[in-house]
Amino acid sequence: xxxxxxxxxxxxxxxxxxxxxxxxxxxxxxxxxxxxxxxxxxxxxxxxxxxxxxxxxxxxxxxxxxxxxxxxxxxxxxxxxxxxxxxxxxxxxxxxxxxxxxxxxxxxxxxxxxxxxxxxxxxxxxxxxxxxxxxxxxxxxxxxxxxxxxxxxxx
Amino acid sequence: xxxxxxxxxxxxxxxxxxxxxxxxxxxxxxxxxxxxxxxxxxxxxxxxxxxxxxxxxxxxxxxxxxxxxxxxxxxxxxxxxxxxxxxxxxxxxxxxxxxxxxxxxxxxxxxxxxxxxxxxxxxxxxxxxxxxxxxxx
Numbered sequence: 001x002x003x004x005x006x007x008x009x010x011x012x013x014x015x016x017x018x019x020x021x022x023x024x025x026x027x028x029x030x031x032x033x034x035x036x037x038x039x040x041x042x043x044x045x046x047x048x049x050x051x052x053x054x055x056x057x058x059x060x061x062x063x064x065x066x067x068x069x070x071x072x073x074x075x076x077x078x079x080x081x082x083x084x085x086x087x088x089x090x091x092x093x094x095x096x097x098x099x100x101x102x103x104x105x106x107x108x109x110x111x112x113x114x115x116x117x118x119x120x121x122x123x124x125x126x127x128x129x130x131x132x133x134x135x136x137x138x139x140x141x142x143x144x145x146x147x148x149x150x151x152x153x154x155x
Numbered sequence: 156x157x158x159x160x161x162x163x164x165x166x167x168x169x170x171x172x173x174x175x176x177x178x179x180x181x182x183x184x185x186x187x188x189x190x191x192x193x194x195x196x197x198x199x200x201x202x203x204x205x206x207x208x209x210x211x212x213x214x215x216x217x218x219x220x221x222x223x224x225x226x227x228x229x230x231x232x233x234x235x236x237x238x239x240x241x242x243x244x245x246x247x248x249x250x251x252x253x254x255x256x257x258x259x260x261x262x263x264x265x266x267x268x269x270x271x272x273x274x275x276x277x278x279x280x281x282x283x284x285x286x287x288x289x290x291x292x
Contacts, residue, residue: 049179060176060224062196091179091188094195095267101188106279111189111271123189123271125279132268 025079038087039078045090046074046098053092063094069116073137074098077114080141086153088112097121102152110152112145124148157207159255165246169236170205171258174217175283176226187232187281189274200260202246205233208256214287216254232281242273 052058053066074090077100088100097113110124114137122145123132135142157163165171173191175181180191194200203216213231221228236246244262251257263270 052177052179057224057226058177059180060174060221060226061201063177064196089182089188091190092177093190093193095193097267099188099190103182106186109189109275109279111275113267113271121267121271123268123275125275130272130275132272134268 042087049090059094064096066096067116070098073114073118108152157255162248167237171202172231174231175229187278187283189278192274192277194263198263204256228286230285234281238280
């Protein structure tokens, strides 16, 4: 298994925003060191998926490898989730994008694909309704996505 | 299996199998993720028709696919043809050497969110069948 590349992210656009993000990350890291968070399980799963998807044709149907950039984006996404959010299941798609899935039932499921260039392509089944689209990911989980997660898990 | 000299069109009620060669396409509750139904590298999804095929023949095709790709066969996702056509996809017979039951699911949109939405609907209707170890060899 190849080592995971260094995981770094970007935050706000001003020094103040960067300071806030750094402080929040530092507090979060302190919490993580002393508590096992649901997101930690997702990170472990991310490592396992990454280790299996680094070579072409990992799905037997011509899949392209998952890029280190996609891995970094997912790690940053996980780190940006609220601490009380249930962890998603991690997967991969044949076009090399990593996926995050929250699921309450067959008809309450949200799947988000994270691309190497930090776009989030999402689709959700919400009972009889459907929602799908694309949003850019700048290092903070977009509010629309957080609302979708909460709707899917029934919070 | 289907007579290669007389391959019929795919009927709405036909069952179609998508072979699963990546373990993380299977959820812990033994359902399938939509990830398994995203078309790539082409806008076609490769499936095998149940029509005129025994269970043993279906698994033999799956094992042959896995072996040819150097992968492990974990199972298959069975989906009725009507599930695809309800999503405005078409199922077209595409017999191959050694698999006259092969078909392509075509008509996929190019945009990723639309593909994901369709794959979610398919996954919600798919029935996962783990590989039948008793029929191996």
